[in-house]
Amino acid sequence: xxxxxxxxxxxxxxxxxxxxxxxxxxxxxxxxxxxxxxxxxxxxxxxxxxxxxxxxxxxxxxxxxxxxxxxxxxxxxxxxxxxxxxxxxxxxxxxxxxxxxxxxxxxxxxxxxxxxxxxxxxxxxxxxxxxxxxxxxxxxxxxxxxxxxxxxxxxxxxxxxxxxxxxxxxxxxxxxxxxxxxxxxxxxxxxxxxxxxxxxxxxxxxxxxxxxxxxxxxxxxxxxxxxxxxxxxxxxxxxxxxxxxxxxxxxxxxxxxxxxxxxxxxxxxxxxxxxxxxxxxxxxxxxxxxxxxxxxxxxxxxxxxxxxxxxxxxxxxxxxxxxxxxxxxxxxxxxxxxxxxxxxxxxxxxxxxxxxxxxxxxxxxxxxxxxxxxxxxxxxxxxxxxxxxxxxxxxxxxxxxxxxxxxxxxxxxxxxxxxxxxxxxxxxxxxxxxxxxxxxxxxxxxxxxxxxxxxxxxxxxxxxxxxxxxxxxxxxxxxxxxxxxxxxxxxxxxxxxxxxxxxxxxxxxxxxxxxxxxxxxxxxxxxxxxxxxxxxxxxxxxxxxxxxxxxxxxxxxxxxxxxxxxxxxxxxxxxxxxxxxxxxxxxxxxxxxxx
Numbered sequence: 001x002x003x004x005x006x007x008x009x010x011x012x013x014x015x016x017x018x019x020x021x022x023x024x025x026x027x028x029x030x031x032x033x034x035x036x037x038x039x040x041x042x043x044x045x046x047x048x049x050x051x052x053x054x055x056x057x058x059x060x061x062x063x064x065x066x067x068x069x070x071x072x073x074x075x076x077x078x079x080x081x082x083x084x085x086x087x088x089x090x091x092x093x094x095x096x097x098x099x100x101x102x103x104x105x106x107x108x109x110x111x112x113x114x115x116x117x118x119x120x121x122x123x124x125x126x127x128x129x130x131x132x133x134x135x136x137x138x139x140x141x142x143x144x145x146x147x148x149x150x151x152x153x154x155x156x157x158x159x160x161x162x163x164x165x166x167x168x169x170x171x172x173x174x175x176x177x178x179x180x181x182x183x184x185x186x187x188x189x190x191x192x193x194x195x196x197x198x199x200x201x202x203x204x205x206x207x208x209x210x211x212x213x214x215x216x217x218x219x220x221x222x223x224x225x226x227x228x229x230x231x232x233x234x235x236x237x238x239x240x241x242x243x244x245x246x247x248x249x250x251x252x253x254x255x256x257x258x259x260x261x262x263x264x265x266x267x268x269x270x271x272x273x274x275x276x277x278x279x280x281x282x283x284x285x286x287x288x289x290x291x292x293x294x295x296x297x298x299x300x301x302x303x304x305x306x307x308x309x310x311x312x313x314x315x316x317x318x319x320x321x322x323x324x325x326x327x328x329x330x331x332x333x334x335x336x337x338x339x340x341x342x343x344x345x346x347x348x349x350x351x352x353x354x355x356x357x358x359x360x361x362x363x364x365x366x367x368x369x370x371x372x373x374x375x376x377x378x379x380x381x382x383x384x385x386x387x388x389x390x391x392x393x394x395x396x397x398x399x400x401x402x403x404x405x406x407x408x409x410x411x412x413x414x415x416x417x418x419x420x421x422x423x424x425x426x427x428x429x430x431x432x433x434x435x436x437x438x439x440x441x442x443x444x445x446x447x448x449x450x451x452x453x454x455x456x457x458x459x460x461x462x463x464x465x466x467x468x469x470x471x472x473x474x475x476x477x478x479x480x481x482x483x484x485x486x487x488x489x490x491x492x493x494x495x496x497x498x499x500x501x502x503x504x505x506x507x508x509x510x511x512x513x514x515x516x517x518x519x520x521x522x523x524x525x526x527x528x529x530x531x532x533x534x535x536x537x538x539x540x541x542x543x544x545x546x547x548x549x550x551x552x553x554x555x556x557x558x559x560x561x562x563x564x565x566x567x568x569x570x571x572x573x574x575x576x577x578x579x580x581x582x583x584x585x586x587x588x589x590x591x592x593x594x595x
Contacts, residue, residue: 078195079194079195079196080194082225082227083194083195083196083227086196086198086218086221086222086227087196089218090154090155090197090218091154091155093155093211093214093215093218094154094155094156095155097210097211097214098155098156098210098211098214098215099155099156100153100155100156100157100204102156102432103432103433104158104159104204104431104432104433104434105156105157105158105203105204106156106157107152107153107157110157110158110159111152111153111157113549114519114547114549114554114577114579114580115159115489115579115580116579117147117148117149117152117162117165117579118148118165118180118576118577118579119152121165121180121181121182122178122179122180122181122575122576123179123267124170124177124178124179124265124266124267125177125178125179125575126175126176126177126575127169127176127177127178127556127572127573127574127575128572128573129174129175129176129570129571129572129573130555130571130572130573131568131570131571132558132568132569132570132571133174133569133570134171134174134175134176134558134570134572135528135541135558135569135570136173136174137526137527137528137529137530137540137541138171138526138541138543138558138586139171139172139173139588139589140170140171140586140587140588140589140590140591140592141168141169141170141171141262141266141586141587141589141592142168142169142171142524142526142543142556142584142585142586143166143167143168143169143241143248143262143268143584143585143586143587144166144167144168144521144522144545144578144581144582144583144584144585145164145165145166145183145237145238145239145240145241145250145251145581145582145583145584146162146164146165146167146238146521146579146580146581146582147159147160147161147162147163147164147165147236147238147581147582148162148163148164148165148182148238148579148581149161149162149163150163150182150188150191150192150197151191151196151197154197155204156201156204157201157204158201158203158204158431159434159489160203160238161201161202161203161204161236162236162238163182163183163185163187163188163236163238164182164183164185164188164236164237164238164239164250164252164258165180165181165182165183165238165579165581166180166181166182166183166241166250166260166268167179167180167545167578167581168180168181168262168266168268169556169572169574170262170266170592172589176556176572177265177266178266178556178574178575178576178578179262179266179267179268180268180576180578181267181268181269181270182270183236183237183238183250183258183260183270184258184270185233185235185236185237185255185258185270185273186228186232186233186234186273187199187228187233187234187235187236190227190228194227198222198227198228199219199228199234200215200218200219203369203431232273233255233256233273234254234255235252235253235254235255235256235283236252236254236255237250237251237252237255237257237258238252238582239251239252239253239286239582239583240286240287240582240583240584240585241260241583241584241585242257242288242290242297242585243290243585243587243591244288244290244295244297244314244318245297245314245316245317245318246318246591246594246595247259247274247318247595248260248261248262248587248595249274250270251284251285251286251287251288252286253283253284253285253286253301253302253336254283255273255283256273256274256275256280256282256283256284257273257274257280257284258270258271258272258273258274259271259272259273259274261595262587262592262595276314276318276319276320277319277320279319279320280320282301282303283301283303284299284300284301284312285299285300285301285302285335285336285337285338286336286583287336287337287338287404287405287583289338289339289340289473289474290473291340291473291474292470292471292472292473292474293342293474294316295316296313296314296315296316297313297314297318298311298312298313298314298340298345298384299311299312299313299314300312300335300338300347302332302333302334302335303332304332304354305332306327307325307326307327307329308326308329308330308331308332308333309325309326309329309333309335309347310323310324310325310326311323311324311325311326311345311347311382311386312324313384313385322387324382324386324387324388324389325389326347326380326382326389326392327389328380328389328392328394329347329349329380331349331353331372331375332353332354333348333349333350333352333353333354334350334352334353334354334369334403335347335348335349336403336404337402337403337404337405338405339405339406339407339408339419339421339474340384340408340473340474341384341408341409341410341417341474341475342384342409342410342414342474342475343383343384343410343414344381344382344383344384344408344410344417345381345382345383345384346379346380346381346405346408346417346419347379347380347382348377348378348379348380348400348401348402348405348421349377349378349379349380349394350377350400350401350402350403350424350427351371351372351373351375351377351401351427352369352370352371352372352401352403352427352430353369353370353371353372353375354369354370355369355370369431370431371427371428371430373428376396376398377396377397377398377399377400377401378394378395378396378397379394379395379397379400379419379444379446379453380392380393380394380395381393381395381417381446381448393448393451395446395451395453396453397444397453397455399423400423400442400444400455401423401424401427402421402422402423402424403422403424403430403439403464404421404422404464404465404466405419405420405421406420406421406422406441406466406467406468406480406482407419407420407468407472407473407474407477407480408420408474409474409475409476409477411445411476412447414448415447415448415449416445416446416447416448417445417446417448418443418444418445418446418476419443419444419445419446420441420442420443420444420458420480420499421441421442421444422439422440422441422442422463422464422466422482423439423440423441423442423457424437424438424439425437425438425439425440426438434487434488434489435487435488436487437462437485437487437488438462438485439462439463439464439485439488440457440459440460440462440463441457441458441459441461441463441466441480441482441497442455442456442457442458443455443456443457443458443499443503456503458497458499458501458503458507459482459495459497459506459507459508461482461484461495461508462484462485462486462487462488463482463483463484463485463495464482464483464485464488465482465483465491465521465522465523465583466480466481466482466483467480467481467482467522467523467524467525468480468481468525469525469527469537469538469540470525470527471527471530472537477499477537478498478499478500478537478538479496479497479498479499479509479537479538479561480496480497480499481494481495481496481497481523481525481542481561482494482495482497482523483520483521483522483523484513486519489580490519490580491519491520491521491522491580492513492514492518492519492520493511493512493513493514493520494511494512494520494523494542494544494559494566495508495510495511495512496508496509496510496511496538496542496561496566497509509564510563510564510565510566511565511566512559512565512566512568514546515548516550517548517549517550518546518547518548518549519546519547519549519580520544520545520546520547520557521544521545521546521580521581521582521584522544522582522583522584523542523543523544524542524543524544524584524585524586525540525541525542525561526540526541526542526543526586527539527540528540528541530588536562538561538562539561539562540561541558541559541560541561541569542558542559542560542561542566543556543557543558543559543586544556544557544584545557545574545578545584547577547578547579547580552577553573553574553577554573554574554576554577554578555571555572555573555574556571556572556574557570557571557572558570558571558572
């Protein structure tokens with residue numbers, strides 16, 4: 001999940017420098033947002049680097065690994081009079097008109113524990129292997145995206161509103177380096193240059209008529225005075241990553257993709273906003289699907305005005321094909337993900353969508369995304385290569401609300417489709433109380449001829465952020481690796497499901513819990529021998545980041561996907577913590593060399 005629009009972030013004084021929240025000292029600085037504690041650490045220098053000794057940096061003591069770390073001097077931009085004025089107005093709004101009153105937008109709640117941002121980027125830094133050895137199959141990089149606000153919020157803030165930061169562990173011949181860098185979006189660059197938050201948050205910026213009008217006027221003033229130009233993009237690129245057409249993209253569904261690359265040293269560079277030779281003028285999903293057989297990539301966008309859904313694809317060379325608008329979706333639905341098969345694309349119209357009544361939005365407040373309990377969820381199935389929506393078929397599936405799809409495939413000579421996805425049992429809590437959300441993984445079969453829909457749960461656990469062997473995407477697959485919510489968005493372990501079992505059988509075949517006080521992220525499957533077409537589907541490794549909230553230490557875990565206990569093959573101690581985030585991707589070394 002992620003932001004569908006842009007982001008913005010009191011002191012009781014009106015100092016021109018009150019937004020400069022980072023302070024330098026001879027020891028780590030603790031920044032507090034009430035109960036949320038953020039330890040500021042400057043980038044750790046790689047011992048192998050040839051540092052410039054002419055400007056000797058101060059050193060800080062890193063209490064996680066007990067080594068000295070470099071703290072180079074950092075220049076902050078001078079705040080202009082206009083920026084100071086706008087920041088003061090925003091502080092008045094945040095303090096007197098619309099303080100963060102709900103837990104879902106209260107920074108002290110949202111940014112507690114390891115959800116707190118790291119306030120510095122980390123250049124490529126050597127990691128210590130503390131258990132086992134890293135398999136040669138992992139030569140490449142595991143990269144995870146997630147929200148990490150550049151500036152600590154001064155007002156309402158939702159988990160989905162943070163700037164995108166990539167955490168990449170690059171592995172070569174059993175050695176690993178970690179690098180953490182912001183995606184240098186237009187928003188990030190403007191705000192860094194300005195020295196303060198500029199663009200507004202959608203998820204946390206609409207709370208009653210007075211606050212909405214005030215924030216709307218402030219945004220208009222910033223645009224009119226040239227602080228930023230929304231035409232250049234307002235997205236965060238904080239949700240996921242995708243590799244296709246020999247390019248690596250950081251994605252957020254409110255904007256165009258941002259092309260990024262990993263250098264030979266493991267550093268992360270943002271190349272820039274990418275529009276596919278002008279063919280992609282608007283946003284696209286953060287979850288495109290690349291067919292492992294044809295090399296084509298399928299995607300979509302959604303929005304608050306008709307057509308509420310637009311489907312499109314990229315050929316194997318990365319050339320975008322023409323849009324297919326779907327006008328049979330008659331109301332704006334929150335379409336975060338979809339699925340493809342060999343022949344079809346499957347979309348879910350759920351009870352979560354854009355709130356179209358602007359009067360209700362400003363009077364009642366809350367997010368512009370809300371639930372419609374009177375709406376019956378539907379699944380739409382369209383031929384994968386459709387030129388228009390004439391062959392789109394919709395099937396009502398009461399109570400079936402999905403945010404993420406796991407996989408889908410064709411059966412019965414293409415006359416049926418099967419979809420595996422977590423069903424959100426309490427969709428009304430998705431944005432406001434994620435800790436109350438329970439996602440039940442279901443297997444749904446649609447007869448495209450008769451219209452009959454059959455479904456059954458394959459696990460009673462609270463599961464989401466599930467993945468498969470990528471080589472089986474769109475084809476009949478057997479195994480699913482899913483994160484265990486404890487509760488969401490915290491993840492206490494991972495399970496392996498065998499979806500080929502009967503509808504009354506327990507489909508759990510393996511499980512790994514991270515231990516007391518330890519929480520992880522989305523798992524990812526990496527094949528042991530991706531070039532072997534005869535390899536078994538589960539012959540590989542499950543990888544993820546895990547953080548220990550007691551010791552403050554983060555690790556990279558490699559688990560044996562075939563083991564009944566998902567046995568840990570290797571564990572890597574990371575040089576600093578990696579905050580909890582969203583979706584990740586493993587890119588093999590041969591693909592990194594193409595970037």
